Amino acid sequence: xxxxxxxxxxxxxxxxxxxxxxxxxxxxxxxxxxxxxxxxxxxxxxxxxxxxxxxxxxxxxxxxxxxxxxxxxxxxxxxxxxxxxxxxxxxxxxxxxxxxxxxxxxxxxxxxxxxxxxxxxxxxxxxxxxxxxxxxxxxxxxxxxxxxxxxxxxxxxxxxxxxxxxxxxxxxxxxxxxxxxxxxxxxxxxxxxxxxxxxxxxxxxxxxxxxxxxxxxxxxxxxxxxxxxxxxxxxxxxxxxxxxxxxxxxxxxxxxxxxxxxxxxxxxxxxxxxxxxxxxxxxxxxxxxxxxxxxxxxxxxxxxxxxxxxxxxxxxxxxxxxxxxxxxxxxxxxxxxxxxxxxxxxxxxxxxxxxxxxxxxxxxx
Amino acid sequence: xxxxxxxxxxxxxxxxxxxxxxxxxxxxxxxxxxxxxxxxxxxxxxxxxxxxxxxxxxxxxxxxxxxxxxxxxxxxxxxxxxxxxxxxxxxxxxxxxxxxxxxxxxxxxxxxxxxxxxxxxxxxxxxxxxxxxxxxxxxxxxxxxxxxxxxxxxxxxxxxxxxxxxxxxxxxxxxxxxxxxxxxxxxxxxxxxxxxxxxxxxxxxxxxxxxxxxxxxxxxxxxxxxxxxxxxxxxxxxxxxxxxxxxxxxxxxxxxxxxxxxxxxxxxxxxxxxxxxxxxxxxxxxxxxxxxxxxxxxxxxxxxxxxxxxxxxxxxxxxxxxxxxxxxxxxxxxxxxxxxxxxxxxxxxxxxxxxxxxxxxxxxx
Numbered sequence: 110x111x112x113x114x115x116x117x118x119x120x121x122x123x124x125x126x127x128x129x130x131x132x133x134x135x136x137x138x139x140x141x142x143x144x145x146x147x148x149x150x151x152x153x154x155x156x157x158x159x160x161x162x163x164x165x166x167x168x169x170x171x172x173x174x175x176x177x178x179x180x181x182x183x184x185x186x187x188x189x190x191x192x193x194x195x196x197x198x199x200x201x202x203x204x205x206x207x208x209x210x211x212x213x214x215x216x217x218x219x220x221x222x223x224x225x226x227x228x229x230x231x232x233x234x235x236x237x238x239x240x241x242x243x244x245x246x247x248x249x250x251x252x253x254x255x256x257x258x259x260x261x262x263x264x265x266x267x268x269x270x271x272x273x274x275x276x277x278x279x280x281x282x283x284x285x286x287x288x289x290x291x292x293x294x295x296x297x298x299x300x301x302x303x304x305x306x307x308x309x310x311x312x313x314x315x316x317x318x319x320x321x322x323x324x325x326x327x328x329x330x331x332x333x334x335x336x337x338x339x340x341x342x343x344x345x346x347x348x349x350x351x352x353x354x355x356x357x358x359x360x361x362x363x364x365x366x367x368x369x370x371x372x373x374x375x376x377x378x379x380x381x382x383x384x385x386x387x388x389x390x391x392x393x394x395x396x397x398x399x400x401x402x403x404x405x406x407x408x409x410x411x412x413x414x415x416x417x418x419x420x421x422x423x424x425x426x427x428x429x430x431x432x433x434x435x436x437x438x439x440x441x442x443x444x445x446x447x448x449x450x451x452x453x454x455x456x457x458x459x460x461x462x463x464x465x466x467x468x469x470x471x472x473x474x
Numbered sequence: 475x476x477x478x479x480x481x482x483x484x485x486x487x488x489x490x491x492x493x494x495x496x497x498x499x500x501x502x503x504x505x506x507x508x509x510x511x512x513x514x515x516x517x518x519x520x521x522x523x524x525x526x527x528x529x530x531x532x533x534x535x536x537x538x539x540x541x542x543x544x545x546x547x548x549x550x551x552x553x554x555x556x557x558x559x560x561x562x563x564x565x566x567x568x569x570x571x572x573x574x575x576x577x578x579x580x581x582x583x584x585x586x587x588x589x590x591x592x593x594x595x596x597x598x599x600x601x602x603x604x605x606x607x608x609x610x611x612x613x614x615x616x617x618x619x620x621x622x623x624x625x626x627x628x629x630x631x632x633x634x635x636x637x638x639x640x641x642x643x644x645x646x647x648x649x650x651x652x653x654x655x656x657x658x659x660x661x662x663x664x665x666x667x668x669x670x671x672x673x674x675x676x677x678x679x680x681x682x683x684x685x686x687x688x689x690x691x692x693x694x695x696x697x698x699x700x701x702x703x704x705x706x707x708x709x710x711x712x713x714x715x716x717x718x719x720x721x722x723x724x725x726x727x728x729x730x731x732x733x734x735x736x737x738x739x740x741x742x743x744x745x746x747x748x749x750x751x752x753x754x755x756x757x758x759x760x761x762x763x764x765x766x767x768x769x770x771x772x773x774x775x776x777x778x779x780x781x782x783x784x785x786x787x788x789x790x791x792x793x794x795x796x797x798x799x800x801x802x803x804x805x806x807x808x809x810x811x812x813x814x815x816x817x818x819x820x821x822x823x824x825x826x827x828x829x830x831x832x833x834x835x836x837x838x839x
Contacts, residue, residue, distance in 0.1 A: 130795075415823055424813075430495075432827045434816035443813055448789075450806065450815060451799035458780055462797045 110244050113166075114217045116318075117158040118207040121151050121171040121179065121225035122194050127388060129462070130447035131425055139225040140178050143393060143423075145408055150226040152182050157229065158221070160236050168192060168210065169225075170203050195353045201367040202359045205325055205332055206352060209339040211318045218318040219243050222364075227311070228396065230383030242315040242378050245283055249376075252324060252369060253283065253315040256308025256377040257384045262298035265388050267291045267310035267365065271377045275305045278379040286375035289365060308377060310365070311384055324374060329367045335359050390440055391453050394421040409443070421453060475609050478531075479582045481683075482523040483572040486516050486536040486544065486590035487559050492753060494827070495812035496790055504590040505543050506790075508758060510773055515591040517547050522594060523586070525601050533557060533575065534590075535568050558714075561721045566732040570690055570697055571717060574704040576683045583683040584608050587729075592676070593761065595748030607680040607743050610648055614741075617689060617734060618648065618680040621673025621742040622749045627663035630753050632656045632675035632730065636742045640670045643744040651740035654730060673742060675730070676749055689739060694732045700724050755805055756818050759786040774808070786818060 121139045132138045139151045146153060151169070158167055164185070170192040171179055179191055192206055204222060211218040221239055229235045242253050256269050258278065271277065273284035289310070293301060301307035314321075326333045335355040342351035369375050385396055397406040405414060409424035413432040420436050424443040431443070442449040451458050486504045497503045504516045511518060516534070523532055529550070535557040536544055544556055557571055569587060576583040586604055594600045607618050621634050623643060636642065638649035654675070658666060666672035679686075691698045700720040707716035734740050752758055762771040770779060774789035778797040785801050789808040798806070807814040816823050 413827060415826075429811050429813055431813045432816065432823075433814075434820055434823045436815065441813075441815065443808075446794050448794055448796045448806075448808055448813070449798075450801065451797065455799055458797075458799045461780075462778055 110219075110240075110247050111217075112162065114215060114219050115162045115243050116166045116168065116211050116215075116218050116220045117162050118204070118211075118220055118222045119151065119154055119158070119167065119169045119225045120200060120203055120222065121169055121175065122197060122203060123224075123226070124172070124197065128390065128393075130442060130444045130449060131423060136178065137175075138387075140175070140182060141425075144228060144387060144396060146228075149182055151179070154223065154225045154227075155183050155186075157232055157235065158223070160232070161221070161239050165190070168207055170194060170207050172197060193349075193352075194356060196356045196359075197361070198356055198359050199361050200364040201325070201329055201332055201362045202356060204321065204364050205329075205336055206355075208318050208322050208325070209336055210343055212322060213340065213343045216319065219246055220314075220316060220318055220321070222314040222316075224312050224386070226387065227313075228383075228385040228387055230385075231381075234382040235380075238378070238380050238382065239315065241281075242283075245376075245378070246316050246320070249283075250320050251283070251316065251374045251376040252321060252372060253376050253378050254286070254369065255311040255313040255315075255384075256379050257311050258379065258381075259298075259302045259307060259309050262295055262302055263309070264292055264295055264298055265392075266386070267312075268293060268298070268301050268307045269310045269377050270301075270304075270306050271308060271379070273306075281379070283376045283378045286369075286377050289370040289375075291365070308379060309384075311380065312365075312386070314364070314369075315378070320374065321368070324368050324372050328371045329362070331360055332362070332367070389456070390421070390423075390442070390459065393423075394440065394453055397421070419453070475584075475605075475612050476582075477527065479580060479584050480527045480608050481531045481533065481576050481580075481583050481585045482527050483569070483576075483585055483587045484516065484519055484523070484532065484534045484590045485565060485568055485587065486534055486540065487562060487568060488589075488591070489537070489562065493755065493758075495807060495809045495814060496788060501543065502540075503752075505540070505547060508788075509593060509752060509761060511593075514547055516544070519588065519590045519592075520548050520551075522597055522600065523588070525597070526586070526604050530555070533572055535559060535572050537562060558717075559721060560718045561724075562726070563721055563724050564726050565729040566690070566694055566697055566727045567721060567724045569686065569729050570694075570701055571720075573683050573687050573690070574701055575708055577687060578705065578708045581684065584611055585679075585681060585683055585686070587679040587681075589677050589751070591752070592678075593748075593750040593752055595750075596746075599747040600745075603743070603745050603747065604680065606646075607648075610741075610743070611681050611685070614648075615685050616648075616681070616739045616741040617686060617737060618741050618743050619651070619734065620676040620678040620680075620749075621744050622676050623744065623746075624663075624667045624672060624674050627660055627667055628674070629657055629660055629663055630757075631751070632677075633658060633663070633666050633672045634675045634742050635666075635669075635671050636673060636744070638671075646744070648741045648743045651734075651742050654735045654740075656730070673744060674749075676745065677730075677751070679729070679734075680743070685739065686733070689733050689737050693736045694727070696725055697727070697732070754821070755786070755788075755807070755824065758788075759805065759818055762786070784818070 124134045124137050128138045142149050168190050173193040268290045270288040271284040277284045400406045404419040406421045409422045410427040411430045415434045417433050417436050419438045421440045438453050440453045489499045489502050493503045507514050533555050538558040633655045635653040636649040637652050642649045765771045769784040771786045774787045775792040776795045780799045782798050782801045784803045786805045803818050805818045
């Protein structure tokens with residue numbers, strides 16, 4: 110395997126409102142350090158992939174409006190390695206743009222495509238896993254996705270059923286994919302994990318650029334047709350205009366739905382490192398390692414808590430004294446301009462406030 | 475009655491931490507508009523007494539450190555009418571200082587002494603009541619205190635037992651005082667209000683300056699001895715030094731405990747206007763007239779509340795969006811640097827945070 114042929118595409122275009130009110134459209138989760146790791150998610154992701162591919166082979170694809178935040182957080186990245194999506198169009202158009210860009214640079218390109226806001230708990234194992242996946246796709250014309258062994262019937266994740274199941278997992282062997290299922294209900298998820306054939310779809314893909322190109326052309330011609338003429342346009346003076354037009358007309362579709370669920374080239378590589386997409390405030394609470402004897406997780410300044418259990422307090426500035434009494438299983442999120450106090454597991458209320466309230470709130474300010 | 479002989483002394487020296495964290499030692503309750511009346515307590519008190527006595531007859535006694543706040547909130551007051559207490563010594567030394575000051579100006583002075591942070595709900599009736607009390611003390615050598623008919627066995631108030639009770643109340647007649655009781659327990663308070671002989675002590679006193687002077691000399695010589703020489707000192711160049719020395723050596727004692735409970739000249743005048751000393755956050759909740767259909771009182775900016783009942787939210791800047799779910803009988807107080815979330819009636823916790831936490835917190839900042 111020639112490491113000069115290995116590339117990384119970090120997708121950082123999401124407007125991540127799930128950590129609202131800490132995350133905002135103007136500064137979504139990937140640009141924050143919600144998990145108090147000392148680095149923002151995108152910085153940590155970038156540093157992780159620096160251990161795998163050369164610096165000049167790391168591409169960040171993001172929304173045009175986040176260019177400055179990316180440059181501020183990854184100052185060493187060359188501006189030609191920041192791909193700007195003029196409109197939010199989910200992952201398939203983003204991957205199309207990145208794929209054509211890399212093919213223009215190197216027809217032999219092998220690529221790992223990754224979200225920018227996940228937690229990985231064993232970097233060495235992660236690095237080793239990605240290297241092995243690169244080796245596999247070098248000689249196999251497959252679209253590889255990483256699969257995490259599920260530990261609970263989580264209904265927030267996508268599930269991938271593999272031909273091979275536990276044995277393949279134990280022997281560290283890539284398996285062909287049988288089915289994809291997006292966010293099943295609780296009963297279905299429980300059934301899934303009991304079979305031993307299902308994995309969580311980590312959303313990290315490894316493939317040759319030429320493979321994903323031909324599979325997209327096959328299953329998503331509505332998208333790839335818009336990129337006709339990419340060989341001349343990309344890297345030229347008209348790139349920005351070309352991309353603006355392509356994205357403008359493009360459908361909004363994920364690579365999972367548009368390609369992975371349809372192709373017979375989908376393979377899954379079972380992984381053994383710890384993975385968490387921190388998709389909800391509650392998952393952050395579950396992740397935070399330091400809890401007090403009452404199960405409280407305080408990501409804040411000085412706290413006085415009495416008769417309070419399993420409560421999470423997040424006050425990003427950590428400047429405020431917060432005194433709480435008599436709360437159970439609550440979360441308290443305090444920012445400069447928003448205060449949320451609600452049960453940790455109340456997804457409906459949180460969706461309500463981060464969905465309905467947020468745009469309304471932008472107006473309100 | 476000669477109105478030129480009528481004076482008002484507004485006591486505004488308290489460091490009021492009961493509305494912490496909104497009130498601070500640096501800006502206690504009397505300088506705030508906790509009840510959202512559109513005026514601070516001291517401003518409202520001052521304006522109320524302007525309807526009774528001439529402007530130049532209103533004295534404000536306050537702690538030296540609050541001089542600037544007083545001047546800012548009552549810009550029209552002459553600086554000679556601001557008496558500065560160099561040390562906090564409760565009400566008796568404050569009243570001694572004010573009494574000598576007024577006697578120096580006018581040996582015939584009649585005085586109403588009042589706290590600066592109470593709510594009065596019928597100003598016309600209040601004005602009429604004080605005028606009648608002034609008339610009474612003009613010809614009677616008594617120390618008059620205003621008595622409010624108790625509506626509940628409140629354990630935060632002082633109670634005054636009167637010779638006369640309900641009949642005297644109905645006929646609007648001052649009554650001699652039988653007993654004083656500071657903050658009884660619940661059973662005692664219930665007993666009190668059932669007899670019909672007890673009133674809440676509003677802490678508003680009316681007397682002739684010469685009467686309180688001689689009663690203080692009789693019952694509090696430890697205090698009055700320190701003011702020996704006041705005729706020469708007050709109004710002279712040495713006043714500040716004289717007062718500094720007097721307060722420095724003076725005991726800390728209230729006029730109730732030091733004089734009113736001991737003298738046989740204590741009389742009570744029953745009042746019919748609404749009165750509330752807003753001594754606790756909970757009393758503010760009870761006072762606030764505009765509650766939503768779930769009994770919530772929101773003194774804040776935009777609120778999203780679901781499944782929330784009898785909750786008070788106070789966010790003085792009113793700039794923040796506050797989203798709450800599933801709280802019952804709670805109070806949420808949010809300031810720039812402190813957030814309190816606790817049951818409204820949990821006096822112990824509130825005392826804890828405003829007592830223990832506050833000095834600690836000043837350190838913490």
